[in-house]
Amino acid sequence: MSERQDMNLTPEERRLQEAIRGLGEVRPDDAFRERLRRKFMSGDNIVPLKRGGNRRRLWAAAIPALAAVFAFLLLSGDDPSWVLESVTGTGTIEVDGRSVDAADFAGLEDLVKPGARFVVPATAELELRLGKVMVFGIIRDSDVTIPAELGGLETIYTATVDQGELLVKTGPAFAGEELLILTSEGRIELVGTTIAVNKGDGFTCVCVLEGTAKIGKDEADLDEVSAGYRKVMFADGSPSIIVDIEVGHEKDLTDFETRNKEAFD
Numbered sequence: 306m307s308e309r310q311d312m313n314l315t316p317e318e319r320r321l322q323e324a325i326r327g328l329g330e331v332r333p334d335d336a337f338r339e340r341l342r343r344k345f346m347s348g349d350n351i352v353p354l355k356r357g358g359n360r361r362r363l364w365a366a367a368i369p370a371l372a373a374v375f376a377f378l379l380l381s382g383d384d385p386s387w388v389l390e391s392v393t394g395t396g397t398i399e400v401d402g403r404s405v406d407a408a409d410f411a412g413l414e415d416l417v418k419p420g421a422r423f424v425v426p427a428t429a430e431l432e433l434r435l436g437k438v439m440v441f442g443i444i445r446d447s448d449v450t451i452p453a454e455l456g457g458l459e460t461i462y463t464a465t466v467d468q469g470e471l472l473v474k475t476g477p478a479f480a481g482e483e484l485l486i487l488t489s490e491g492r493i494e495l496v497g498t499t500i501a502v503n504k505g506d507g508f509t510c511v512c513v514l515e516g517t518a519k520i521g522k523d524e525a526d527l528d529e530v531s532a533g534y535r536k537v538m539f540a541d542g543s544p545s546i547i548v549d550i551e552v553g554h555e556k557d558l559t560d561f562e563t564r565n566k567e568a569f570d
Contacts, residue, residue, distance in 0.1 A: 385436025385478070387421075387451060389414045390568075394429030407431075420453030425469070437569040438462075438479050442472030442561050452484070461485055466504045470554070472561045474499045475516075476569040490538040491545075494519040494527065499562055501554045507540040512550045514558040521545070 392413060397404045400416035400423055407413075407429040417433065425431060427446040434440045435452075439462070443449045447469025452462035462484045464471070473484065475497045486493040486502055490509035493502060498516025502509065511520045512535040520536040521527035522545065530536045530547060535554070538545045 385438055387417050387419060387433050387435050389417050390432040390434050390440070392429065392431045394426075396426035396428040398426070398429060398431065399424035420450065422448070422450040424448050432564075434568060435462075436478055437476040438482070439476055439484065440474045440565050440568050442557075444470050444472065444557065447471065463487065466502050466509075468504050470504075470557065471502045472500075472558060473502070474562060474565050474568070478569075490540050491520065491522045491526070492524070498532075499558060501558050501561075503551075503554060508537055510535055510537045510551065510554070512554040512558060514550070514555065514562060 389410070392398070392407055392410055394407055396407050398407050398413060399405075400413065401421055403416060405412045405416065407426075413431070423431065423443050425443050425445070425447045430442065430444040432440060432442045433451060441449070441451060441464075448467040449469065449471050450465045450467075452464050462482065463486075464484065465487045467488070471486065473486070473495065475484065475495065479497055482496075484493075484495040486495070488502065488504045488509040490504075490507075493500070493511050495516075495518050498518050499514040500518050501512045501514070503512070511518065511530065513530050513532050515532050517529050517531045519527040520530050520538075522538055526545070528536060528545075528547060533550055534547055535550050536545055536547045
């Protein structure tokens with residue numbers, strides 16, 4: 306728009322124009338971005354132009370649509386992505402059913418995606434990071450599926466542990482979010498902490514190194530377990546127990562915490 310046309314704007318048009326110019330870097334939730342995407346795909350924000358129509362009226366009607374287009378382009382692609390941080394040990398790692406040698410970092414890296422299932426042998430370990438949101442450590446004969454996607458106005462990440470041990474450390478971008486980890490014996494709800502989930506034959510043991518976690522067989526059975534303790538849930542219906550953190554898992558968590566001390570810097 307030329308400077309002369311700019312001077313002819315009404316106060317309302319000028320306010321809308323300034324709103325567009327003032328758009329800064331923002332981080333919307335996924336629901337907002339999805340709603341915006343659907344509106345543009347459906348054509349809801351298209352302003353019809355008719356020959357002989359009033360230019361000022363059309364310009365005023367177009368400004369909100371232009372602002373939304375600008376915001377849509379600006380906000381697309383901001384989601385963090387899962388990346389492979391490290392792989393140690395030997396053997397074959399399966400990712401979504403595809404077998405890759407633990408020494409082939411590039412081959413494994415190419416298979417990392419939301420919702421991927423990792424089957425890691427007893428001789429290998431790997432670590433994955435989701436931006437500044439969280440780090441996963443999958444170790445010692447484990448079968449783990451990482452969160453597939455974000456959902457809802459308040460993001461809920463969901464992972465499953467079918468076997469073995471999953472280490473989790475949440476980062477600064479996790480604030481206000483929730484991680485749900487499911488096993489055959491129960492569920493773990495995190496809002497910021499460092500834990501180990503050990504899924505064995507007939508039991509799930511969850512050790513908390515930092516923060517607190519809600520752990521239980523179902524939503525009605527959730528206990529808040531604080532740092533230094535663990536909750537064990539049994540498949541045979543035996544009552545769950547809360548006891549001191551297990552020494553071996555505490556060492557795994559301490560080493561994991563040390564390795565990832567600067568993971569989110």
